[in-house]
Each structure stands twice: as C-alpha cells, then as structure tokens.
Amino acid sequence: MHETAVQPPPAPGKRDNPSLVTVVGTELARNKRGFLPWYHLLAPVIITVPLFLGSLGSSEAKAGQTFEVFRNVTLEFWGVLVPMTAGLAAALSVRADQDAWRLLLSYGVPRWRYFVGKVAMLGVLGLVSSTVLLVMLSLGAAISGKFPEAMGTVAAAVYLPWLVGLSMTALAVLVVMVWGMGPGIGVGVAGLLCGALVSDKSFWYAVPFSWPMRVVLPLAGIGPNGVPLPDDSPVTEMSAIPLAVALAAVLTALLLVAGSLHMSRKEI
Helix, strand or coil, X not given: CCCCCCCCCCCCCCCCCCCXXXXXXXXXXXXXXXXHHHXXXXXXXXXXXXXXXXXXXXXXXXXXXXXXXXXXXXXXXXXXXXXXXXXXXXXXXXXXXXXXXXXXXXXXXXXXXXXXXXXXXXXXXXXXXXXXXXXXXXXXXHHCCCCCCCCCCHHHXXXXXXXXXXXXXXXXXXXXXXXXXXXXXXXXXXXXXXXXXXXXXXXXXXXXXXXXXXXXXXXXXXXXXCCECCCCCHHHCCCHHHHHHHHHHHHHHHHHHHHHHHXXXXXX
C-alpha cells in the first residue's frame, strides 16, 4: 500500500487575516484601471505643459526668469490641487466599493484595515502624482537651462503638500463613508478655496484645509496668487512647515482611529 501524504490544514484564521500591506496591495490592484490612476498620472502633465508654454511668453522670460515663473505658478496650482484631489479621489474610490461592501464586511478581516488600506492606497497614488510633477518641473528647468541649480527647494515644495495632504485624504474618505459622495467632494472644494484664501493668514493653522498650500508658500517664496513674497513677509517663515506637518500627523491619526471605529460598527 502506498501512503498518501496528508497536507496539514491551513492555519485557522489565516485566510481572513491579511496583513495591512496585503490590503493596500489589493486596493492598488483593484484601482489600477479606470479614472483614478490616469488622473494621478496625467494631472501634473496637464497642469505643467500649458503653464510652461505660458511662461515662455511672460515679461519675466525676457529677463531669463522663465523657469522661476513656471515654478511659482505650478506650485501655486499644486497647493490647491492636492486637497481637491483628495476629495475627488476619495469620493470615486469609496463609491466604487459600495457594491462590494456586503461581501467584504462578511469576512473575518479586521474592518479597520479596510479604512486604513483605502487611505494608504490613495496616499500611494498621490505620491506617484507628486513624483510626476517633480519630473515635469525638472524637465522645465532643463529646457530653461537651469537644471539642477534652479531646483533648490522644489522637491520639498512638491512632496510636503502630499505629506500634509494625507490628513485631507483621511478626512475625505471618512466623510464619504459616513455621509456620501457629495460631502466628500465638498472637502476637496473647501481645500481648494481655503488654500487660496486662508493659507497666508495668521490663523491658517486653525483651518486644516489650508495646510497643504501653507507649506508651499515659504519654500517657493510666493503668495497664494503666485506673486513672489517680499523678504520680510511673515509668510516666508519656515517655522510654519514643521507646525503644519505636526498638526497634519495628529489629525491624520485621529481620523484613522475615527474611520476604523466607524468601519467596525458598519452594518452589512
């Protein structure tokens, strides 16, 4: 008689206990097609190409300041686009999951991972978008003959709004899950308006929607309207950056906890 090898049974709970990395990877795989990835890849290109062409015809271009104009206007747009993108991406991503919630929530997976995984997935897409923007700015500097010396703090001005903007992503995802798509997009609109209207005010720290734009201003040396700031302007003080990062970290942590609690109580 031949002995048949008996396979050991799978570890109990292993199937329904994927790591957070696995959940994030699954979210990315599910969203690799459709509007969201293309938006994050193409938005920086769509913004920078016409702005660079416009900077070529500016009066500053005659003085050899083409890249400086291009950089300032691009970073101004980026500061208000980050929170706007957070609201739009959260609304579309969560809405696409509505039909799958009944199945997903029936598994024994800790539900907080669904919420944190969604926020992390959108954060990864935002990071990719920021990298594309940095590449486009680098190309603009190279065409203008000012690469790499003119880049300066450009990398920080590109990535810090993304880092601070993670708090807006967490907020938008929570709002969409609790109140629906419209209010979630409203978070993005609020971020756009506050970035333009509040980021250079003395009370900016009290308005989270303005934080992504606020970290851009001292690094780029511009106001919310894209105009260079005078050297003695309080908006150029770098102390605002660590404060904004710290506030965003605290708010993000609180929102992740709130979102996880909401998911754990969500009915199937």
